[in-house]
Amino acid sequence: xPERSSDRPEAASPAALLAVQARRFADHDxxxxxxxxxxxxxxxxxxxxxxxxxxxxxxxxxxxxxxGYGPGHRIALLLENRPQHxxxxxxxxxxxxxxxxxxxxxxxxxxxxxxxxxxxxxxIVLPGRAAQMRAAxxxxxxxxxxxxxxxxxxxxxxxxxxxxxxGAAECIVLYxxxxxxxxxxxxxxxxxxxxxxxxxxxQDGVVSLREGQERLMTPLPAFHVNAIGNSFIGxxxxxxxQIIVDRFHPRSWWGMAVETGATCFHYLGVMxxxxxxxxxxPEEKAxxxxxxxGGGVHPDHHALFEARFNVPLVEGWAMTEGGGATILTSSSxxxxxxTRCLGxxxxxxxxxxxxxxxxxxxxVPPGTPGELLVRAAGDDPKRALFSGYLKNDKATAETWxxxxxxxxxxxxxWEDGTLHFVERLKNIIRRSGENIAAMEVEAALGPDPRVAxxxxxxxxxxxxxxxxxxxxxxxxxxxxxxxTAQALFDRAAQSLAYFKVPGYIAFVEALPTTSTQKIxxxxxxxxxxxxxxxxxxxxxxxxxxLRPKAGSAH
Numbered sequence: 001x002p003e004r005s006s007d008r009p010e011a012a013s014p015a016a017l018l019a020v021q022a023r024r025f026a027d028h029d030x031x032x033x034x035x036x037x038x039x040x041x042x043x044x045x046x047x048x049x050x051x052x053x054x055x056x057x058x059x060x061x062x063x064x065x066x067x068g069y070g071p072g073h074r075i076a077l078l079l080e081n082r083p084q085h086x087x088x089x090x091x092x093x094x095x096x097x098x099x100x101x102x103x104x105x106x107x108x109x110x111x112x113x114x115x116x117x118x119x120x121x122x123x124i125v126l127p128g129r130a131a132q133m134r135a136a137x138x139x140x141x142x143x144x145x146x147x148x149x150x151x152x153x154x155x156x157x158x159x160x161x162x163x164x165x166x167g168a169a170e171c172i173v174l175y176x177x178x179x180x181x182x183x184x185x186x187x188x189x190x191x192x193x194x195x196x197x198x199x200x201x202x203q204d205g206v207v208s209l210r211e212g213q214e215r216l217m218t219p220l221p222a223f224h225v226n227a228i229g230n231s232f233i234g235x236x237x238x239x240x241x242q243i244i245v246d247r248f249h250p251r252s253w254w255g256m257a258v259e260t261g262a263t264c265f266h267y268l269g270v271m272x273x274x275x276x277x278x279x280x281x282p283e284e285k286a287x288x289x290x291x292x293x294g295g296g297v298h299p300d301h302h303a304l305f306e307a308r309f310n311v312p313l314v315e316g317w318a319m320t321e322g323g324g325a326t327i328l329t330s331s332s333x334x335x336x337x338x339t340r341c342l343g344x345x346x347x348x349x350x351x352x353x354x355x356x357x358x359x360x361x362x363x364v365p366p367g368t369p370g371e372l373l374v375r376a377a378g379d380d381p382k383r384a385l386f387s388g389y390l391k392n393d394k395a396t397a398e399t400w401x402x403x404x405x406x407x408x409x410x411x412x413x414w415e416d417g418t419l420h421f422v423e424r425l426k427n428i429i430r431r432s433g434e435n436i437a438a439m440e441v442e443a444a445l446g447p448d449p450r451v452a453x454x455x456x457x458x459x460x461x462x463x464x465x466x467x468x469x470x471x472x473x474x475x476x477x478x479x480x481x482x483x484t485a486q487a488l489f490d491r492a493a494q495s496l497a498y499f500k501v502p503g504y505i506a507f508v509e510a511l512p513t514t515s516t517q518k519i520x521x522x523x524x525x526x527x528x529x530x531x532x533x534x535x536x537x538x539x540x541x542x543x544x545x546l547r548p549k550a551g552s553a554h
């Protein structure tokens with residue numbers, strides 16, 4: 001029998017935590033693939049126990065060490081959601097090296113930027129992604145290793161000395177969309193990741209993990225923090241299993257849950273909306289889900305989903321920069337279903353502090369919306385939060401202005417102390433779980449010779465939470481027709497991942513501006529609220545057609 005949680009040796013890194021848990025839960029599943037996913041990935045194995053995962057990580061760590069990899073090296077991983085992503089990450093983490101997860105939907109331009117900016121010394125990719133990676137890596141002199149290959153190149157320079165504080169050492173550089181154009185590299189430490197697990201196992205109420213028993217099903221990508229932080233570290237810390245789905249497959253969702261014995265899942269707001277639109281099936285009543293946890297479910301869908309599928313959806317809030325040290329959920333207190341309730345700041349887990357402030361930075365009273373500011377409680381307000389933005393001290397300082405992490409999210413506190421999400425202050429579009437910087441899309445369209453002005457904003461979408469809307473004022477002599485809109489759509493698709501490309505393009509005579517000629521996005525009018533009713537061209541189907549086809553697991 002595993003020892004009690006209170007007797008568990010402390011670990012200073014995710015790889016060290018795996019070693020600890022592999023002794024406690026040797027024969028328990030750590031990774032599980034539904035049958036259709038295993039077939040899609042041509043994987044002979046359907047599950048890996050803790051002991052098998054530890055052996056795999058140890059073998060890879062030995063190979064990396066023999067090739068000279070260690071502290072001071074960053075390695076890009078383009079391995080989708082597969083167990084091999086985690087094996088490589090933990091093997092390199094064991095040596096003190098850092099990894100840079102890669103979004104497989106990146107265009108060549110986006111991939112080149114990521115590899116160059118992060119200064120990776122190696123890229124590890126799936127066989128089917130090798131050509132995509134080499135197109136960006138070869139001009140930069142970055143060697144590419146195909147996953148499963150034995151031709152591991154030697155590290156190009158010696159490893160640095162191991163840091164004295166292992167917890168503070170860099171673990172992952174995760175790129176997240178910023179409001180100023182190019183994605184920013186969030187520096188995430190070992191301590192940052194361990195805090196996700198500390199938070200998860202401390203929860204009570206609806207989200208109360210049973211040690212060694214939970215099986216969390218997630219289709220969320222391993223290049224985002226949920227799957228590698230909240231999901232994986234949560235399961236690793238509690239002795240649970242991560243059931244990996246390549247992507248969200250609505251029609252087989254409940255069948256996969258039954259097949260794998262899933263007990264919980266993580267979701268994006270788009271998932272409940274789609275599942276509610278499907279006809280009833282026997283599997284949707286036969287699942288063993290105890291809860292779903294996520295964010296962004298439409299208020300009108302929340303109660304309907306829980307009633308139909310008999311599983312509570314626990315809404316929450318988190319951001320890459322804050323991690324598990326500042327995550328909020330409605331698990332412990334009143335959930336106020338259908339209100340975007342985020343729970344209370346005094347929730348179980350790492351102690352945090354919270355303030356709601358107005359535009360001047362002054363605190364607002366309960367009932368008044370204000371920007372959410374967070375930090376760790378105690379002497380070190382940055383403990384277990386992100387370590388800063390890579391090569392961007394200015395943005396780091398702005399985010400930490402006044403000793404608080406400025407989230408850019410507007411929240412209101414009710415009289416009972418519960419927090420409720422209102423809107424985002426940042427110029428970010430949230431589409432199907434992807435954060436899209438409006439400025440990055442504007443930068444792709446602005447240089448077009450037909451464009452005089454362009455404003456990119458979020459517009460509501462019934463399934464994807466928000467969609468990208470480009471509002472364009474054309475230069476004199478240009479025609480505001482479907483052909484021009486198509487040309488702009490095609491231009492955006494050349495340099496942006498498919499999810500960033502405008503789903504709507506609208507033309508106006510001129511955009512409203514301030515006295516300093518900045519576009520007043522708040523004054524864009526009805527076209528920003530109801531684009532189709534105000535002359536916008538609809539490219540949503542064309543946008544989805546751009547999505548790379550990775551097979552089907554239905």
